[in-house]
Amino acid sequence: GQQLNQSPQSMFIQEGEDVSMNCTSSSIFNTWLWYKQDPGEGPVLLIALYKAGELTSNGRLTAQFGITRKDSFLNISASIPSDVGIYFCAGPSGTYKYLFGTGTRLKVLA
Amino acid sequence: DTGVSQNPRHKITKRGQNVTFRCDPISEHNRLYWYRQTLGQGPEFLTYFQNEAQLEKSRLLSDRFSAERPKGSFSTLEIQRTEQGDSAMYLCASSARHTSYEQYFGPGTRLTVT
Numbered sequence: 388g389q390q391l392n393q394s395p396q397s398m399f400i401q402e403g404e405d406v407s408m409n410c411t412s413s414s415i416f417n418t419w420l421w422y423k424q425d426p427g428e429g430p431v432l433l434i435a436l437y438k439a440g441e442l443t444s445n446g447r448l449t450a451q452f453g454i455t456r457k458d459s460f461l462n463i464s465a466s467i468p469s470d471v472g473i474y475f476c477a478g479p480s481g482t483y484k485y486l487f488g489t490g491t492r493l494k495v496l497a
Numbered sequence: 498d499t500g501v502s503q504n505p506r507h508k509i510t511k512r513g514q515n516v517t518f519r520c521d522p523i524s525e526h527n528r529l530y531w532y533r534q535t536l537g538q539g540p541e542f543l544t545y546f547q548n549e550a551q552l553e554k555s556r557l558l559s560d561r562f563s564a565e566r567p568k569g570s571f572s573t574l575e576i577q578r579t580e581q582g583d584s585a586m587y588l589c590a591s592s593a594r595h596t597s598y599e600q601y602f603g604p605g606t607r608l609t610v611t
Contacts, residue, residue, distance in 0.1 A: 487539030
């Protein structure tokens with residue numbers, strides 16, 4: 388079945404560093420969504436991408452819809468301690484069903 | 498706009514008991530989703546409502562699970578005869594018709610079955 392694989396699974400970075408993570412699919416997606424989840428809370432939508440090649444920013448976050456439509460990338464510039472959390476990619480895998488990735492756990496060292 | 502709310506936030510129950518969770522979506526959102534999330538995993542889709550109609554159910558939703566959305570407003574998720582494997586975070590999300598891909602999640606209900 389469809390899977391969304393995220394890389395890296397986890398990462399430790401120093402405050403101020405830039406962060407890059409990606410999400411790959413075995414099949415084509417028409418929409419990519421990026422969420423952040425804090426411990427004990429629901430995911431929060433960060434960025435939505437609707438078109439191959441699209442590059443969208445939200446503050447220090449920038450996400451790109453891969454031109455093959457099988458991948459997406461999220462970059463965080465100048466990381467700060469509150470960036471810590473789990474980042475999920477997601478996309479529609481049917482008419483109404485949504486598929487979430489395996490997550491990238493980010494820890495920021497002050 | 499107060500966001501998506503879920504109650505209770507935490508529920509501890511003994512195996513074999515029935516539990517019911519409630520989700521109140523964002524008021525103008527007509528689409529509502531339930532997900533289950535186990536530790537270290539991403540959310541897994543359970544079911545989808547458009548207004549009061551349940552239009553899709555995952556195979557994960559066994560016969561012991563039932564969801565309703567009477568009048569197209571709040572929704573309930575009931576688990577009958579709970580099992581230890583049901584222990585998870587149950588998340589509700591809602592979206593608007595014109596931005597249906599952009600789902601907004603509630604804080605979740607953490608279920609522990611002992």
